[in-house]
Amino acid sequence: MFDKLDQIFVTVLHWLVSFVPEGLRPVVSAMLCIAFVMAVFPGVFAITTVLERKILGRIQNRYGPNRVGIPFTKIRLCGFGQFIPDGIKSLTKEDIVPRAADKVVHFLAPVVMLMPVLLAYAVLPFGRNMTITDYDAGLLFFFAVGGAVEVSVFMAGWSSRNKYSLLGAMRAIAQMVSYEIPLILSAVTVVMVVGSLNLSEIVKHQNNYTFGIAHWHVFTPWGLVGFALFFIASLAESNRTPFDLPEAESEIIAGYFTEYSGFKFALFFLGEYLGMFAIIGLGITLFLGGWTSPVSFLTWIPSYVWFLSKLMAIVFVFIWIRGTLPRLRMDQLMNFAWKFMLPLALINILVAGIWHYMAADWPRWLVCSAIIFGAYAILGRGLMQNQNFSKRIYRYAE
């Protein structure tokens, strides 16, 4: 019964595909998978926009949106209908293109933003047997298409012919390039230990239980650090606070999409959130056991439920961080990436190697934890020591 529920999407897909002639089956199957991704993740995005506003409101002791429910009734659904009028509004707004803009590139940028983000979902395992393309170099594919987002950001910033857009795009490129390195290096540890780039393989490797607790990578010293690094880097990759310099609204209006309005703006918004979900999904797959359950007695819960609940939990932490931390300065951002995250990621690779070659016993826990803790303390001290807070001197404004 639970097995059937777990495999319901797979069964339905096979059943639907069985109606079409043999030759068309791969195409139809692919179309249905695309339809699934296009239905589920924008839906999650819609819920998240409301959830984000509600959580931020609660953090600031406000209610957040709580009005829009079912029209013509008194049912309010705690305001979770808010995304419908928001969507209608952005669809019906005027689409303004600046006169001096490069119109073709300006038009293409949001499309180019959305395409690689949607492609990235092709390799994510959403559940047991629920990987759209079980690709052997899945991780590589994910990072490769993820890198294309930077192109679209710069296209948007450059084509708008607006100094704020360009500044935002420059910042975005600097930030994304810097943080992609710790992002990938922290993922490398998983590849080293599992010995495969296939994301389904990586999940399968974590789907074992000792004393009822799963072998998630985050429960090992290198995995914990790897997850922390991946988490911070994914915050930066998805341009979220405290790394939201590319679209810092108090400084450069909206960064690279200052000159976008209406549906193109909505596309950027959608692309950004879908990118965030994709990278969180990858983080879950690499370190948090993908669709597996953390304890063995909860394995009966369908795998896609686990995946989605982990996704929403991390989204909650993202929003929580957004409600807590202020924006970094550009030099702080760069210092953090190059002087702290990169060395720690390299040390973490070393630790993963030690973990792999030492016998599976308590000494390897001790050695690995000691190296990581020492590195963290020293690097952290180094990062904090260089700050000399002195009175700012204005040379020309005195």
Place this chain on the structure above:
Amino acid sequence: MLGEQIIKGMAVTAKNFFGSYVSKERLTTVQYPEEHLAQKENTRQFPFLVYDGDDWEKGLRCVACQICEKECPPKCIYIVKSKDKKPDYKGQPQLYPLIFDIDISVCMSCQICVEVCPFESIKMDTKFELSTDDRFGGLLLTKDKLAKSNSYYQKMHPQDAAESDAVIAGEKAKAEAKAKAVAEAKTRADAEAKAKAAAAAATAPIATPAPTTPPPAKLI
């Protein structure tokens, strides 16, 4: 160590997040259409006309003197005087407004009309939910919409209403006293005249004594 302060900050926001679900005192937002904050004593929005008693047409204090119309800075009041007269609260025959319009799309809530009114008849209302989909008719308040009872005013602005009631009571008492004095003088004069007439025609030394108590004065 690095990250300590971040954990502390996260704890603060988490406390606020969960606290807002537990204790209602944290949430300062007033859910407006359902909840209202109590208004301040001196709140004022747009003017209204006070009437005494139950019938607004009969009890309207306004005597159509048009002072407010002349003083109104944005000229939002329009009054047409009546031809006939009606007795006011003192029993005095007075004019009354045939038409009394206030265009609240023009009114700037300056309260000058209230200050110049010698009859305590125009006062400031506290109603502010006046939005309408008819931008001309809906925002032009006619006499029937403007008339509100004195008890409403007393409930809305107890202090001001008490002052205004005192003024009216004073006026009334003055008028009564005057009427009484006039009546007394009249009776005395009558009595004197009678006595004189009696003395003049005094064939009998003992005249019927004049009534010592004056007849009750007409109140209204």
